Amino acid sequence: MLQYARPLQRVIEELQRLPGIGPKSAQRLAFYILRSGPEAARALGEAIGSLPNGIGRCQVCHNYTEGELCPICDDPARDRTTICVVAEVSDLMALERSGEYRGSYHVLAGVLSPLEGIGPGDLNIDSLLDRVSQDGIREVILATSPSVEGDATAEHIRQLLQQYPGVVVTRIALGLPVGADLDYQDQVTIARALSGRREMQ
Amino acid sequence: MHITKLALENFRIYPELQMEFSQGLTIIVGPNASGKTSLLEAIHLLATTKSPRTHIDRQLVRSGAPHSRLQGQFVSTQNQATNISITLPGEHAGEAEQITTAKQVKMDGAAIDSVSQMIGRVPVVMFSTEDLNIVKGSPGYRRRFLNVATAQLRPRYLDDLQRYRRALSQRNQVLKSIRHADAPRSGLGPWDTQLIEAGAALAADRQEFTQTLSEAAELVHGDLSDGAERLVLCYRGDLADSDDDEARKGRFAELLAQNEDRDVEYGYTTVGVHRDDFSIIINGTALRRYGSQGQQRTAALSLKLAQADVVTAWRGEPPLLLLDDCLSELDVCRGSRILELVQHLQGLIITSPVLNEVLAARSDADFFRVEDGRIEQTTPGAAEMQ
Numbered sequence: 001m002l003q004y005a006r007p008l009q010r011v012i013e014e015l016q017r018l019p020g021i022g023p024k025s026a027q028r029l030a031f032y033i034l035r036s037g038p039e040a041a042r043a044l045g046e047a048i049g050s051l052p053n054g055i056g057r058c059q060v061c062h063n064y065t066e067g068e069l070c071p072i073c074d075d076p077a078r079d080r081t082t083i084c085v086v087a088e089v090s091d092l093m094a095l096e097r098s099g100e101y102r103g104s105y106h107v108l109a110g111v112l113s114p115l116e117g118i119g120p121g122d123l124n125i126d127s128l129l130d131r132v133s134q135d136g137i138r139e140v141i142l143a144t145s146p147s148v149e150g151d152a153t154a155e156h157i158r159q160l161l162q163q164y165p166g167v168v169v170t171r172i173a174l175g176l177p178v179g180a181d182l183d184y185q186d187q188v189t190i191a192r193a194l195s196g197r198r199e200m201q
Numbered sequence: 202m203h204i205t206k207l208a209l210e211n212f213r214i215y216p217e218l219q220m221e222f223s224q225g226l227t228i229i230v231g232p233n234a235s236g237k238t239s240l241l242e243a244i245h246l247l248a249t250t251k252s253p254r255t256h257i258d259r260q261l262v263r264s265g266a267p268h269s270r271l272q273g274q275f276v277s278t279q280n281q282a283t284n285i286s287i288t289l290p291g292e293h294a295g296e297a298e299q300i301t302t303a304k305q306v307k308m309d310g311a312a313i314d315s316v317s318q319m320i321g322r323v324p325v326v327m328f329s330t331e332d333l334n335i336v337k338g339s340p341g342y343r344r345r346f347l348n349v350a351t352a353q354l355r356p357r358y359l360d361d362l363q364r365y366r367r368a369l370s371q372r373n374q375v376l377k378s379i380r381h382a383d384a385p386r387s388g389l390g391p392w393d394t395q396l397i398e399a400g401a402a403l404a405a406d407r408q409e410f411t412q413t414l415s416e417a418a419e420l421v422h423g424d425l426s427d428g429a430e431r432l433v434l435c436y437r438g439d440l441a442d443s444d445d446d447e448a449r450k451g452r453f454a455e456l457l458a459q460n461e462d463r464d465v466e467y468g469y470t471t472v473g474v475h476r477d478d479f480s481i482i483i484n485g486t487a488l489r490r491y492g493s494q495g496q497q498r499t500a501a502l503s504l505k506l507a508q509a510d511v512v513t514a515w516r517g518e519p520p521l522l523l524l525d526d527c528l529s530e531l532d533v534c535r536g537s538r539i540l541e542l543v544q545h546l547q548g549l550i551i552t553s554p555v556l557n558e559v560l561a562a563r564s565d566a567d568f569f570r571v572e573d574g575r576i577e578q579t580t581p582g583a584a585e586m587q
């Protein structure tokens with residue numbers, strides 16, 4: 001089998017580790033970087049290399065941040081009495097892009113999945129309960145995806161929040177691709193909506 | 202629903218094949234192992250993305266070929282055409298450059314990434330000799346039949362089934378970690394909730410489908426047995442005695458709680474709809490244990506013909522019916538009665554090792570002869586002489 005020059009082979013191998021990148025995409029990207037010249041390649045390498053140094057987790061909501069608090073927790077205009085609980089920072093970004101939500105967030109950093117060895121102790125659940133017990137929270141929106149794991153995680157948190165009777169718990173479902181061919185998904189969604197099985201309380 | 206065109210490339214024993222069908226009855230005659238079942242299998246695969254004979258797609262690709270391609274055009278009673286194409290990778294796919302390694306399905310030119318997007322679009326019911334297992338095999342065969350049949354009828358069913366299986370695996374994993382003493386029992390709760398919701402939905406659909414199928418099968422089987430046999434189906438399972446959604450959920454929750462100690466001890470879930478079954482009763486006796494081989498065979502056929510009736514009633518579109526070698530062991534009288542029962546279908550394909558008098562009498566049918574992967578259109582007279 002044909003072998004690439006060692007540096008090129010290494011870039012291809014590293015790119016292939018990324019989600020959604022197969023051998024062919026990795027090759028294409030590697031050749032593109034090679035062709036785009038040393039300046040561009042160095043800039044890309046530096047940007048990637050300095051990523052872990054400059055970035056940490058927000059002490060309140062576990063969003064990515066350069067400082068102690070993320071821009072959302074640091075913004076005095078945001079409503080701190082409402083917390084929207086999401087699995088990943090990418091979900092937070094999706095909700096932010098909608099521009100509809102003015103409350104705060106809490107990033108769990110995953111969902112429950114015993115098969116992958118992820119239990120309640122592996123998620124940012126204790127810090128959520130701390131926030132709810134201290135801050136005079138009025139509403140917690142559970143916005144994990146409507147998969148079995150996302151639903152089980154929401155259910156687990158709902159059960160824990162029952163000890164705070166003053167807090168309203170609501171559930172919204174993320175995860176439907178917008179603008180894709182929703183023919184069948186629509187049928188399922190409508191069927192589920194009709195049966196009212198998404199209601200939490 | 203009927204099929205108008207079928208094109209195969211490197212599928213089973215066929216290097217290349219093109220066939221055109223007209224509306225109504227098609228009869229395919231050929232000796233055993235000549236490739237006639239593979240034709241029905243290909244049509245079933247196009248309509249449902251799944252082979253009724255194997256779940257390993259590679260086995261479908263002609264030996265040594267890098268991939269297999271199938272194309273079919275189906276037309277509904279409303280005259281709406283659906284074009285489906287499927288590419289299956291073979292044993293050596295991936296080694297050569299530029300060859301895809303995953304199954305690709307396209308419907309009317311658009312890629313389908315989830316089987317569920319296609320469900321019910323091309324309703325098809327197939328009967329083959331292996332369906333005898335539905336009658337005399339283990340409960341797993343009957344659950345598979347229930348799942349495949351109901352999934353074609355209810356868009357939500359497959360989703361519920363996948364959720365149930367996923368929740369069950371997760372719950373079993375929690376049971377194992379409780380057993381090895383490093384997890385609290387409270388970890389079961391969220392999975393129980395998911396299991397109960399999906400399980401209650403599945404039980405409701407299975408109950409309703411079994412009931413409807415039972416009514417249709419009683420009529421069909423009564424006809425096939427000259428009114429001598431009354432066939433009844435009875436859904437059996439942990440939630441089979443509950444009448445509504447609340448009762449099913451309540452019962453399932455109760456069973457999970459009652460069996461929790463045992464589940465922890467075994468490390469898996471011992472109650473639930475994954476143990477469901479249905480019994481087939483003829484004149485008051487269980488067919489599985491006491492029926493003769495001929496009786497069991499006729500009952501299996503009755504179930505499939507009844508399934509076609511249920512599909513017509515629930516989806517408003519009669520299915521394409523594929524009958525693989527179902528007439529050869531029946532007498533002339535019964536054979537022609539079966540053809541009468543399915544007379545109303547727009548698409549019906551029957552295979553047979555020989556052209557018996559029941560089939561030869563159908564001057565309205567299209568006849569094909571298959572031998573060693575070669576197929577030619579023929580007439581009943583010519584087929585008979587060979």
Ligand SMILES: [Zn+2]
Pocket residue numbers: 058059060061062063069070071072073074
């Ligand atoms: Zn924050």
